[in-house]
Amino acid sequence: MVSLEEELELSMTYENFEDVPARKAASRRSVEDFNVPAAAPGMKMYRLVVVSFGLLCILQAALNISLRLTLFSQPNSLTEERDEMKRIYLDLEAGCNNLTEERDDLKRTLENYVSQQNSLTEERDEMKRINLDLEAGRNLLTEENHGLKRTLEEYAHYLQQGWVYFSGSFYRISSTMKPWQDSRRDCQQRGADLMIINSQEEQDFSRQYKNIIWIGLMDRDTEGEWTWVDGTQLTTSFWHSGEPNNYDKRNEDCVNINHHDHTNSWNDAPCENEYFWICEKKM
Numbered sequence: 527m528v529s530l531e532e533e534l535e536l537s538m539t540y541e542n543f544e545d546v547p548a549r550k551a552a553s554r555r556s557v558e559d560f561n562v563p564a565a566a567p568g569m570k571m572y573r574l575v576v577v578s579f580g581l582l583c584i585l586q587a588a589l590n591i592s593l594r595l596t597l598f599s600q601p602n603s604l605t606e607e608r609d610e611m612k613r614i615y616l617d618l619e620a621g622c623n624n625l626t627e628e629r630d631d632l633k634r635t636l637e638n639y640v641s642q643q644n645s646l647t648e649e650r651d652e653m654k655r656i657n658l659d660l661e662a663g664r665n666l667l668t669e670e671n672h673g674l675k676r677t678l679e680e681y682a683h684y685l686q687q688g689w690v691y692f693s694g695s696f697y698r699i700s701s702t703m704k705p706w707q708d709s710r711r712d713c714q715q716r717g718a719d720l721m722i723i724n725s726q727e728e729q730d731f732s733r734q735y736k737n738i739i740w741i742g743l744m745d746r747d748t749e750g751e752w753t754w755v756d757g758t759q760l761t762t763s764f765w766h767s768g769e770p771n772n773y774d775k776r777n778e779d780c781v782n783i784n785h786h787d788h789t790n791s792w793n794d795a796p797c798e799n800e801y802f803w804i805c806e807k808k809m
């Protein structure tokens with residue numbers, strides 16, 4: 527191994543054989559060699575800057591890619607969303623149209639139903655009215671039927687009792703003689719009253735009976751005011767000549783048919799006198 531002294535000696539020897547320019551060059555090399563260790567921190571900084579720059583480039587690239595992806599993907603997404611929304615809108619529009627048509631159909635159906643209902647209600651009311659009319663007609667017919675039945679029964683009854691029918695009335699001549707008031711009571715007990723003569727025909731009818739017979743005319747309430755038993759005043763009279771006369775100053779207040787051979791056959795006579803009488807039942 528070469529020692530430090532030997533090395534120094536060799537160096538000095540070497541220096542002795544060399545020229546000055548060589549020494550100066552050697553001197554510059556030694557200075558440069560001396561500066562190498564002093565340049566190491568700059569390298570580190572240089573490397574740090576390079577690495578940082580590279581990282582920035584990578585980040586920039588990543589950012590660019592992200593932005594590009596975002597920018598290129600968003601329009602597609604928006605288009606798809608727009609298309610999707612368009613489809614949804616079209617579906618909704620179609621559904622809305624269907625609902626509108628269904629609503630209109632239901633409306634028409636309801637209107638038809640209401641119309642039919644009104645028509646049925648009118649028909650029902652009309653049938654109800656017809657039914658009520660028919661029922662009223664049936665009741666009227668029933669009443670008329672009952673009325674005719676009663677009339678027929680009355681006709682049969684009076685005919686069986688010997689009454690005579692003439693122009694809407696039944697008549698019956700008594701077989702005994704009584705005063706005017708008792709005669710009237712007999713007629714009333716038979717559902718009738720003393721005869722009321724309303725017409726020439728009825729007057730002629732009354733003259734067929736040849737006995738003296740009481741009729742339903744009197745002036746007992748007021749002398750000279752002749753009144754029928756139904757309360758009506760005398761209008762058409764058939765007094766015999768000279769009647770009424772209160773004959774022989776007697777109080778003659780009741781009327782009988784006395785002069786059968788004459789159209790005017792009536793005579794006033796005392797009510798207490800007893801004569802036959804004629805009842806009339808107006809049908």
Ligand SMILES: [Ca+2]
Nearest residue numbers: 722723724728
């Ligand atoms: Ca009469």
Ligand SMILES: [Ca+2]
Nearest residue numbers: 745750778779
């Ligand atoms: Ca009189």
Ligand SMILES: [Ca+2]
Nearest residue numbers: 771772773794
């Ligand atoms: Ca008289």
